[in-house]
Amino acid sequence: MKAWILNQAGGPENFELQEIDRPMAQAGEALVKVKAIGLNRHDVMSRNSLKPDASLEDRVMGIEIAGEVVDIHTDGTESSHVAIGDHVAGIITHGAYAEYARIPLSRAMVFPKDTPFTTAAAIPEAFMTAYQTMYWIGDLHQGERILVHAAGSSVGTAAIQLANHLSQVEIFATAGRQDKLDLAKELGAQTTINYKEENFADVISEATDNRGVDVILDFIGASYANKNASAIGQDGRWVLIGVLGGTEVPDFDMGQLLFKRVKLQGTLLSTRSDDYKARLVADVNKEVVPLIADGTIQPVIDTVMAFDRLPEAHEYMEANKNLGKIIISLED
CATH class of the missing domain: 3.90.180.10 (Medium-chain alcohol dehydrogenases, catalytic domain)
Structure with missing residues (x-):
């Protein structure tokens, strides 16, 4: 071959x-x-x-x-x-x-x-990662708010669709290009933010009356750390799934995580056990594949x-x- x-x-x-x-x-x-x-x-x-x-x-x-x-x-x-x-x-x-x-x-x-x-x-990779990070780790529930960074990525677009169709939550999405923001809006994000032009933490604070979001899907890492800490709400779940913006944060106030009782967890699907992946595939087969088969999400x-x-x-x-x-x- x-x-x-x-x-x-x-x-x-x-x-x-x-x-x-x-x-x-x-x-x-x-x-x-x-x-x-x-x-x-x-x-x-x-x-x-x-x-x-x-x-x-x-x-x-x-x-x-x-x-x-x-x-x-x-x-x-x-x-x-x-x-x-x-x-x-x-x-x-x-x-x-x-x-x-x-x-x-x-x-x-x-x-x-x-x-x-x-x-x-x-x-597989996009929807399994999105499902795992939002529901297994992020514990996203109906009526909550989620912030999806890198909204134009394959995982970002999958996450927006799943959050919209499985949970009916309020979705905030960030990207640095208008075509990516337009796509995020089309897929179901209610609020889109160009991170090059606006401070996403300020936008979220104003939109939520300072309550923040319940879940953050973070592909970026260091360069967004302080803004994420400001944007996340009480008992929020911050899921780190990428470090495109670096790994080291020189000035970071850990107190915000403490006082807000924030759960911060990193994850890589590729390093998970075979049993973990098998259980995740079973859930995605049950919850996601039918939505793809009938054209609800793509x-x-x-x-x-x-x-x-x-x-x-x-x-x-x-x-x-x-x-x-x-x-x-x-x-x-």
Whole structure:
């Protein structure tokens, strides 16, 4: 099969398209003929941190796939919800940048066969992360207020849609471009804020009579820390899922977190256990996939590129040009 191999850590110019052996499904796994791949920031981090002694398997990167099941190897203890011929999508440990990939059966999300593979590939990471951070960690409830940063990102657009359709909450969204703010409004955010032109903490304070928001989804980190501390309300839940704005905060008043009884928690889905991911997939299959299948919500896709343009897609993502998800298609 064809696969993109990363020869060494560094830029996307280190990818090389090679012919390698097709993987075999192990116990508890399915083998998928990959039809589409979702690109993620995690891929860039992995690309830049590849160890010199990494195995060939580890040099085939990528964590998000959609495709058709061509083989199944159950572990013999229970029946699977996945069958040969099913169209599935999901998050894997590595190996997405190839024509075939293995996926644990417990992580496979089965989609109706009329769902385009490019759509399915845009769902797992964005919607699983959004669901996990808002409901498992953020404990978002109906009638509350949520602040979603990076509103034009794949996770941001997923979070706004889920918050709007599952919880009917008041949504504040930030971004630095008008097209991203317009999209956030279209997806259900009641208040959109251009962080380059306005202080989002002041806007939220005025809009909520100084009560603040109940949940913050923070992709930014250090550069937003003080404003987030001001914007969050009593007993608020602040979920850190990215550090695009840095990791070190030189002047930060911890007292605000103390007096407001704020819960601040960081999370990375990629480092969670297989059991955690399996339980999350089960919840997303139950709560989210039906809404996607009937068209109530949809992933936002910026662009679809052919498999042979994968290095170019990495460059495009790193330039922050995308509004929504970048998808690699292996279909003709």
